[in-house]
Amino acid sequence: MEGTFFMVLAACALVPAWLAVRGANLIHAALWLGASLLATAAVYAMLGASFLAGVQVLVYVGGVITLMIFGVMMTRRHEGLVALAESRHQGRAAAIAVTLFAVIAQAINATDGLDAPLSAPVSANGSALGRALVVDHVLAFEALSLLLLAAIVGAVVIARRRDPPDAREAEVPS
Amino acid sequence: MNALAHGASYGALIILTLLTTVAMGVWFERKFAGRMQSRLGPTMVGPVGLLQSVADVVKLLNKEDIIPRDADRGLFTLAPVLAALLSLGAAAVVPFSSTVVAADLDIGVIWVVALGGLTVIATFAAGWSSNNKFALLGAMRGIAQSVSYGVPLVLSVLVPVILAGTMSLSGIVAWQTRHHWFALWPVIPGLPALGLFFLAMLAESNRIPFDIPEAESELVAGVTTEYTGAKFVLFYMAEYVHTLVGSAVASVLFLGGWDGPIAPGLHWMVAKTLALFVAVYWVRWSLLRYRSDQLMALCWRRLTPLGVGLVLLASAWALFAPGGPA
Incomplete structure (x- = not known):
């Protein structure tokens, strides 16, 4: 039951994340990122960290996404709807992402007691x-x-x- | 599984009640506004015009659903759904009595504030996807306003949280039942915090004197310019539900929620919520709209410093006289 829930939530976090990174429309990308962060908050809630989940929604989905949207609206000339995302740094960004993933994975691997069931809610x-x-x-x-x-x-x-x-x-x- | 069934049944009940109240609230507002302007308001549909809202909804649902050719179709459709969903979702954690609550979260306060903050995204999606200058201007004003007024809103909510020492809405009511209502007994900082919350709520739900995102005399209809039929109904409904849920949250945080003598708790809660709801419309039909820069000046120069002061005062109170002098 919990495993299924987790898989669904993980998919809800990963698919929008991919769309946010790969999409050409900047506004859509920002909103997909919001959806991904929302699913992450749901994962936190599932793990019993309800405070963290609430703050994640409050600060990231509510605050950061709004700031991003505001940034796009203030800095782009909007001729029509599409603000295109363009980047000359995709290679470097990918390298940083892979390194960060490796570091975090290593840190998780090095942590003891991950197999133990979650005893008390955080x-x-x-x-x-x-x-x-x-x-x-x-x-x-x-x-x-x-x-x-x-x-x-x-x-x-x-x-x-x-x-x-x-x-x-x-x-x-x- | 039991909690799930409980949440679903109470949630459905609360949503139905809220929507009925909104329909009656619209009728009441029109009558109220009519009386304030020496006219009668709706009289024709049903006894004393009671069925006017039903007729309006049927009329609006029958209208053609227009999506502008150059609109961003997906976002354009998503925006009103999101607005309605978020305003109703906030009601999930509001305790209407000690038993009538869909989900009694231990972070109820954060849930309410977070969902309130997310409505900005619905406003933005509507304004941007419409591909209309007026809608976009309305959306930009709306976002600036909501982001700014979120600060005094959170500060005012912090006062009861600090005094009661809990973030659960029912916990805050329980504390007030044991000691005193925040708006009554620790008058400083409770009463000013209620005023601050009320003003910030007016701004967050775009009510006059802070209805700058809509501003029908300058922006046509602001973010809802391109919306017709059922989608417009969703926006309209979301705005009223937002105000209603905001009033309920204010009653819980500052006016003791379901606490009160003689009558059952649910009656008290409903009476307090409706009193605040009426106050919103009293203000709406009495005052003029603020200008955008005046709105920002009020928020950052007056309300935010006031909020910080209140939080400091509440902290001192909680530190030196927990539970008040009683």
Whole structure:
């Protein structure tokens, strides 16, 4: 029963993921990615990590996908419906993906006790989660925050208007 | 399997009740608006116009279902279904009494907020796939608005979560039954949080004064410009269900849910929900629409700092006086 459920969910995560990567239509790709992330949240819920599942929907499907869509709408000239995805970095992206897969697979392989049945559901208890985040793993947590901050600053720098200030004034009809 | 059957039967019951309430709500709103404007509202169909909504739905379902030639057909059809699904889905975790609840999740609060956040995707899919300038403008406004107002919404929801120390909706009601309703007793921060939630809910469900994505006087009909017939009904229904479920969630979080003297819990819950629902329409027919930049200024300069302050206050309260001074 559980195995069947898992297989169905895994298919629901993998097929949209493939469509997101291979599709030419950028908007469709973003929405397929959302579908894939939603199925991943369902897998989390199945494993008893209901809090993680909820946050996955809230942050990734609700937040990140919205940001992506907003990015496409703001940066592309939309002549008609199709915003085409084009990339000159497909080879490099594939190499990174394969490496990442190998690392994660290795990490999972190296973990003990995977054969043991899931005894108790992973706690959705707020205080335990909070303690784990800001006491036990505080270094990783802060490192992540710093990384995100750097990413935001980087995004602002990349997106900043490059033309000189008088060019902006020239746009206003006198 | 028992939980599955329970969820399915209660879910069906709750969905049916919600849809009936929406039909009656539309009739009530038209009567209410009529009285506010010194006219009668619907009078012709059925006694005091009671069957007006039924007639409207039959009329709308009979209309031609038009898909524009250059529309993105798949997305265009998916959008209204998604909108209806998400607004009804949020009702799954709302406890209408201690027993009437489809699925009593321990992360009920996150479920409600997450599904509310996802409605943005339905708005976007509708606006983008229509291939219409007005629809796209409406969608962009809608997304900007929902993303911004999501912040004060989450902050206001955090207040009862922190005070009660649980993310389960029925857990929050149970806490209020044992101690006091959040809107009544810890007036600061409970009452302002209810106000904040109410405003953010108006913005998330695109109600006047925040109905900028639709703005019929400037954007034709915003995201729903190209929609006709059954698909339009789905959007219309989703908006009302969103408001109704939002009112129910506000009653649970701040007004003690099914808690109340004398009458059975379900009656209290229904009365509180409908009172808030009516308040939404009271506001809708009294106020004017905000301008887009005013809306953003209100959210980021006023409501978000207020929300952060309330969360800090609630944390201090939970730390130093758990359970309140009682």
